Amino acid sequence: MKVEKKPSLSFLNWGITAIIVFSISFSIVLSSCEKTGVLPQFSSLKISIHHVIDTEDLELFPIQYMNESGNTYSVTDMKYYVSSIKLTKQNGDIYFDQQIHYIDIKKTNSLSFVLDSIEPGKYIKIEFDLGIDSVRNQTGFLLNTVDNLNMAWPVSMEGGYHFLKFEGKYNINSVPYGFAFHLGKSKAIIHYEINLNKGLYYWNEELILKHDLNEWFKTPSNYNLEVDEPYIMNSDSLINVIRQNGFDAFSL
């Protein structure tokens, strides 16, 4: 018969002591690294976009929000491209991200993306474009994915891609109507500059960008869906009105 030998109490004590000693030593090593400024060679930053209406988290149904003009509305779609992200360091160095990021409120995994190989340091400004610069805003430039093809701006209307599709419903006397703010054509690009006070020293740093959809209806122009044209794609002037309103849609 095989007899299993139980570990003795003294052996258990020795093991526990060893684990404690190892843990303390490991902690000391970690804390000494911080204090002496031993940092990773590069940092990475996860940018998450948080969609809100004023201070509320965005919900897609029902018609429940009110814009500056008093229209009650809902959001059914919000898709757009964020590109040319630039981070400015306190010493003036610049980190530039060449990628074009597709954002779709219905696709959770599109709501955040990671910038890597960032030189550690304190960063004082983030810049980015909503849309795609004129060099790259050409039909067929982006990889032919289903999302990119669905964002195509018709060639007969200058081609390239939709920069933004913001769609929803609004009520007039309890009757639902639709609106669709579609931005496209290269001159509709929106450039954002937002001051930062963020140290990026480690991997997996995070920055949350707030995107307030109600801002698209106001400042400088109160956009009244009952009065103004709720479909703007065919009108350069209306595209510009919504574009101007969108300049303060993003904040930290």
Added chain:
Amino acid sequence: MKSVVCILSIFLIALSCKKDGQIEPVETLTFVSLEAPVNFPEIQLNNSNPLSIEGIELGRKLYYDTILSSTGKSCSSCHLQTSSFTENTSNSQSHVNLIWNQYFLRNGQIEGTLEDAMLFEVESFFHTDISKLNQDPLYPKLFKKVFGKTEITSKEVAFALAQFLSTLISSNSKFDSYLKGQTMLNSSELNGLDIFLTERGDCFHCHSVGLMGDNSFHNIGLDLTFNSLNWGRYAVTMNEVDKGKFKTPSLRNVEFSGPYMHDGRFSSLEEVVEFYNSGVQVTAYTDPIMTKPGKEFGLQLSNQDKIDLVNFLKALTDTSFLNNTKFSNP
């Protein structure tokens, strides 16, 4: 087949071990790759089911074989090639360009790969008696050659069907030739294209150029009220916002894929265009694209515009696809 443009000519010698340990080559597979046509999304092939000439042929044989069902029906009973792999009576969905699909069935009940969709068809639609395949004098050898297994399971049947269906690519219509600068559309078709590609008709927002669909779901205003027969996507998500949404169908070969809509309520393209022109029902669930002020109840196209839009839709017919003998009953 035209879609299989890049035969890699990689000949895999599958090796099997004899009982005495001696290794001998028993099978040779010819692997192939698929290349996305112009204006189509990149193809994401399933690495766990590499395409081979033999696998595609096996899938094709199965597609036309009633052995999959106990009712004397095959896939092809409801998916006729001449009707762009649809069938009038059953109002079945077109088996065209499915390799780009992420959602299957009209409400997207099946999400995933073509293999996932075919597994559903084998196990839950046909309730295939796999033992019939295992006892068949020919199939075990064919499956052994493609998948290297002596026992056939639902998985291998689904994988073989998926291989065949992934080759059913239609990309050679008159409109495709026009986009390549090889053909001119006539004036009626050009006006139809303008309606299609601008906010006059706004078709392109859901029927993106290329797939002529968007792999998404929309409520286009067919009904005022909703019940279990027209819940659509809501039946899957139970999310209120999805009531009455159905998957956007591809318009490839739409001339031959009637009847139209999830319940086949329209028998002709003229009826479909007239619905968009004057029959859209506005509810809280109707897609915003369908309810423009001044066009709340349709596009208000002229009679000539309606004719032109239908003519453009017919320019999406790909006769080389409909007549391709590599897709027909072997």
